[in-house]
Amino acid sequence: MPHGRFTRFAPVALLCLANTACLATRGRLESEVSAVRAEQAQALAAEVQARRTAEAELEARVTQRFEARLAEQMNALRADLAQLRNDFGVRIAAMEDTLKFAMPVHFAFNESTVRDADLPVLEKIAVVLQRHYPDAAVTIEGFADPAGTERYNAALSQRRAEAVRAQLEQYGLGGPNVNAVGYGETRLVVPGAWGDAPGAQMNRRVVFAVETRGSPLRVMTMQEGSDGR
Numbered sequence: 710m711p712h713g714r715f716t717r718f719a720p721v722a723l724l725c726l727a728n729t730a731c732l733a734t735r736g737r738l739e740s741e742v743s744a745v746r747a748e749q750a751q752a753l754a755a756e757v758q759a760r761r762t763a764e765a766e767l768e769a770r771v772t773q774r775f776e777a778r779l780a781e782q783m784n785a786l787r788a789d790l791a792q793l794r795n796d797f798g799v800r801i802a803a804m805e806d807t808l809k810f811a812m813p814v815h816f817a818f819n820e821s822t823v824r825d826a827d828l829p830v831l832e833k834i835a836v837v838l839q840r841h842y843p844d845a846a847v848t849i850e851g852f853a854d855p856a857g858t859e860r861y862n863a864a865l866s867q868r869r870a871e872a873v874r875a876q877l878e879q880y881g882l883g884g885p886n887v888n889a890v891g892y893g894e895t896r897l898v899v900p901g902a903w904g905d906a907p908g909a910q911m912n913r914r915v916v917f918a919v920e921t922r923g924s925p926l927r928v929m930t931m932q933e934g935s936d937g938r
Contacts, residue, residue, distance in 0.1 A: 782841070789837045797830040810834060810917035814873065815910045818856070818903075821868035823876050831873065835880035838919060846920040847887045849873050854903035854912040855894040867891025873915050 793799040793810070800811040812834065814827040823831070838847060851870030853862040870889035877883065899908030 786841050789833075789841065793830075793833060793837065797833060799830065799834070806920055806922040808917075808919045808921055810919065812915055812917060814915050816869055816913040818854075818905070818909070818913070819865070821865060821872050823872050828876070831876050832880050834917065835877050835882040838917075839882055842919055842921060845886065847882070848918040848920075849877075849887070849889045850916040850918060851889065851891045852896060852912060852914050852916070853891075853894050854909045855897065855901060856903035859893055863891050863893035865891070866893050869913070870915060 790801060794801065798813045802809040802811070812827075812830060814823070814830065816822070816824070838845065849870045851866035851868070851873070853866040853869070855862070857865070867889065868891070870891050874883070874887055874889040877887065894912070898911040898914070899906075902909040902912055
């Protein structure tokens, strides 16, 4: 009987031993898998951090270069605008998203021909606008003194604006973004002055309106001059 009971319980004992061995093996495998997963997670986290660091450094370099380039452009713009004011007497006014350039370009009585004396300032304004505002919409506004009828003065001022636009095209500033508009005897600088009267020539003028919307080189701190009305 003892021998028979041993024989009967032997498979059970062997099964228990096998299960214990399996549990131990499973535990080791699970431990190894956990260690591998932890190592992979650590490596992935390090890779992500390294990528973020590299991206941040790249962004910082790009931002630095952009700011340096923008500062360079702003300095060049200030120099060009200063030359327009100091060398040519241009008055510049900033209004919302538009710069107004009151040019010392005037016309003889009842004339729409651009004078030779005004060519240098027109060439300079063409250079400045192409350099700093290549995509801006430019409107050349022509004006007349109050002599004649309103209808005639409107047509005369339109011819003056178109004559200036034609001259600017010779300096490379043209295309659909450059328009000429005549405002006749409106917005007089010297009310009532016409012909040879003092100040009449100020009424026979052109003004540039440059829409600077979206431009990083918008100038918003300039004060309007006395002839920029």
